[in-house]
Amino acid sequence: MRRILHLSIFFLLILNVQMTYAHKKAEDKKGILLVTFGSSYPETRVAFENIDKIVKAEFPNVEIRWAYTSKIVRKILKKRGENIDSPAEALAKMGEDGFTHVAVQSLHIIPGEEYDNLKHTVEAFNGMPKGIKVTEIGAPLLFLDHDQMQLADALHQQFKSKLNSKTAVLFMGHGSHHQSNIYYPGFEYYLKQKSDQYFVGTVEGFPLLDAILPQLKSNGIKKVILTPFMSVAGDHARNDMAGNEEDSWKTNLEKEGFKTEVAMIGLAEYDSVVGIWVEHLKAICQELGIR
Numbered sequence: 001m002r003r004i005l006h007l008s009i010f011f012l013l014i015l016n017v018q019m020t021y022a023h024k025k026a027e028d029k030k031g032i033l034l035v036t037f038g039s040s041y042p043e044t045r046v047a048f049e050n051i052d053k054i055v056k057a058e059f060p061n062v063e064i065r066w067a068y069t070s071k072i073v074r075k076i077l078k079k080r081g082e083n084i085d086s087p088a089e090a091l092a093k094m095g096e097d098g099f100t101h102v103a104v105q106s107l108h109i110i111p112g113e114e115y116d117n118l119k120h121t122v123e124a125f126n127g128m129p130k131g132i133k134v135t136e137i138g139a140p141l142l143f144l145d146h147d148q149m150q151l152a153d154a155l156h157q158q159f160k161s162k163l164n165s166k167t168a169v170l171f172m173g174h175g176s177h178h179q180s181n182i183y184y185p186g187f188e189y190y191l192k193q194k195s196d197q198y199f200v201g202t203v204e205g206f207p208l209l210d211a212i213l214p215q216l217k218s219n220g221i222k223k224v225i226l227t228p229f230m231s232v233a234g235d236h237a238r239n240d241m242a243g244n245e246e247d248s249w250k251t252n253l254e255k256e257g258f259k260t261e262v263a264m265i266g267l268a269e270y271d272s273v274v275g276i277w278v279e280h281l282k283a284i285c286q287e288l289g290i291r
């Protein structure tokens with residue numbers, strides 16, 4: 001009798017352990033958080049919608065949420081009645097909503113200041129009491145050598161038909177005081193393997209337009225196709241690049257005698273470019289067991 005009692009207690013214990021385990025498993029809730037700088041320009045929606053569509057197709061069974069890193073952009077949108085979460089707000093809500101694992105994908109171009117800030121936020125959320133158990137951050141568009149090769153291929157496919165000996169394509173990157181500004185001239189090197197007629201400049205980093213003008217001249221360029229090297233064709237593309245003001249790149253190039261043409265298309269509008277971010281997302285999803 002004692003033996004039977006012991007045995008049944010033993011089985012009850014095993015059953016209990018198994019039930020707890022099954023219970024834990026069932027409680028796992030895994031999600032994706034897509035994080036972009038953001039934009040206050042409604043015209044940039046197409047770019048974000050394209051990313052959303054492609055990620056949803058890749059992960060049809062996973063809940064996908066969005067956050068913007070720019071405080072200024074979120075403030076402008078809030079005044080218009082549109083509330084977009086910061087990365088910290090989005091992660092706090094996901095913790096409250098029972099998510100145990102979250103793949104956070106950076107939609108930035110370079111691993112610069114905005115990306116670093118996001119990385120710190122994501123790290124801070126790891127192991128938060130009663131919060132999300134595991135979060136991982138996916139690399140921005142340009143990170144490893146492979147990314148630069150793939151992006152150069154993707155952009156060359158888009159622009160090669162426009163090139164000729166007298167026509168250049170000039171990409172406008174944002175630029176940064178962060179050490180990762182080197183990715184802009186670095187990426188230009190990859191593009192140059194495709195054609196000498198590709199140039200990459202920045203609005204507020206290195207190189208500025210002043211440094212590119214003499215190169216356009218010495219290469220015998222007569223016409224410049226301007227296009228953003230940012231996920232969206234937003235504020236910088238519409239004003240600093242293609243605006244009719246004194247200081248825009250378009251105005252300055254025309255003053256210097258170049259013909260100009262504008263391709264007002266953000267990088268995230270090209271499926272092939274979004275594919276690079278999605279590869280980075282897939283890598284962290286694999287680590288988190290998100291399918």
Ligand SMILES: C[C@@]1(CC(=O)O)c2cc3[nH]c(cc4nc(cc5[nH]c(cc(n2)[C@H]1CCC(=O)O)[C@@](C)(CC(=O)O)[C@@H]5CCC(=O)O)C(CC(=O)O)=C4CCC(=O)O)c(CCC(=O)O)c3CC(=O)O
Pocket residue numbers: 036037038039040041069070071072073076107108109110111112113114115140174175176177178204229230231232233234235236237
């Ligand atoms: C830190 C800061 C310092 C500074 O620039 O002064 C900074 C830094 C960086 N911005 C980057 C990218 C972009 N910035 C914009 C736009 C704006 N950026 C602005 C401010 C600030 N930007 C300051 C923080 C203020 C804050 O926290 O809110 C706004 C608000 C005001 C203004 O610039 O005048 C204006 C809003 C326009 C609007 O209303 O919509 C766009 C889109 C666009 O052009 O519209 C993109 C392309 C995004 C993309 O590609 O998706 C990158 C490269 C990141 C990367 O892609 O890797 C870095 C540097 C880095 O991260 O190292």
Ligand SMILES: [Co+2]
Pocket residue numbers: 174204236
């Ligand atoms: Co800016």
Ligand SMILES: [Fe+2]
Pocket residue numbers: 174
């Ligand atoms: Fe910015």
